[in-house]
Amino acid sequence: MKALTFKRYGKSPAIGFSELPRPSLRDDEMLVEVHAVGLNPIDNMIPTGMFKPVLKFQLPATMGSDLAGVVKEVGRRVTRYKPGDAVFASLFDLGTGSLAEFAVVPERVAAPMPTNLDFVQAASVPMVGLTAWQAMKERAGVRPGQKVFIPAGAGGIGSIAIQLAKHFGAHVGTTTSTGNVPLVRSLGADEVVDYKQQAFEKTLSGYDMALGTLRDEEIDKAIGILEPGGKIMSLVGPLDAAFAKARGLNFVLKFVFGLMSRKVMKLAARRQVAYSFLFVRSDGAQLSDIGQLLQAGTIRPVIDKVFAFERAPDALAYLAQGRAKGKVVVQIK
Incomplete structure (x- = not known):
């Protein structure tokens, strides 16, 4: 599968696209086909090594934290989701990333995607x-x-x-x-x-x-x-x-x-x-509560700009300028 990765920490992290094996699942995990990824400032900070003492990645590491997509496979202990379900989640602090065609998502961090949002809007929120x-x-x-x-x-x-x-x-x-x-x-x-x-x-x-x-x-x-x-x-x-x-x-x-x-x-x-x-914690139950507010229209996503997957490095560079009005999102599918 295609993924945006960084190969080392520091001023030259070698960010670029890589072909990675399709990931395998543990019993409590789901394989999600990623449709969109919301970017966050920390996505640019991680390759610099700023958070290396507290965030553990195996290099080369897939970049990105937030996602919205469709469940393709589920582990045998997953009970709340099935293939075909639309979900959104944050993978932050889980040692993996979301800027890829597929991502492994633990059931506990996922939430049902609000039906009134598209994938780009949902990916901007987690x-x-x-x-x-x-x-x-x-x-x-x-x-x-x-x-x-x-x-x-x-x-x-x-x-x-x-x-x-x-x-x-x-x-x-x-x-x-x-x-x-x-x-x-x-x-x-x-x-x-x-x-x-x-x-x-x-x-x-x-x-x-x-x-x-x-x-x-x-x-x-x-x-x-x-x-x-x-x-x-x-x-x-x-x-x-x-x-x-x-x-x-x-x-x-x-x-x-x-x-x-x-x-x-x-x-x-x-x-x-x-x-x-405050270091944010991935939490599917809380994200479900937020999803209900999105579903009701109590809160709404604010999107600044959407980039195609092949322009993901440009999206990160644009985010780093600090002038985005709302969220920057990469659309994969």
Whole structure:
């Protein structure tokens, strides 16, 4: 089968198409014919080696995490799906990838594809939907009336996170460029800061939770708009010792991650705010709940651009520019 792979970590990861054997199945897995793959920023980060200590791949490794497709075969312990079923899933942190003609999908991470979506739309949702769900519902416990800050509201994660926050009953603040203000308003944002004209840290205040999607000083600024007792979940780092402990990493990495997050931890403590790093978890049950919201029209995918499979490297390069409005998707079939 044809797959987009990288052969090594570093500045020259040798990204290109490879012919790989059609994968075999364990008893709890399904073989899915991939129709579309939603891209995420971490897909570009993995080949650099940035996450090599915590994400394990056998090289050459297939790239991509999210997918939507059709079940072709099932292992003998798979009970919820059968050949012909349309599913969507995230394979993130499973040691495998989705930018291929076929992918192995454990039953526990798959969800039925909403019937009102096509494969491109469905493939755009899994990682960003699960990230927003786990940050706001699972970790922060967002309640109606609370104020949630979601920066970069027109981006892949922001466009879904705004909609989920509104579903949870939150008041949502966001940042975006001038041309994207109407989009984030249509998604439900209550306070919109045009970052080309205003600084959000001087405009917003009294927030209960912030989603950290931007690096370095932007995280520090987001902490500054939170009320005492507020929570900030960073998706981009710095990694912290709690993350290392949860992953069962060795003492050295716990120490290193603790050093990396020391500055932001001190700042958060001074503000009486809780900082944590969030690494999304593939979860079919949660994705099924998100799928029901998609089916009902409560949330909707936002697609920026669709690339053919043979242009998958171009799609990754386009995503790396950081200007996508919504998600970038590769259509395989």
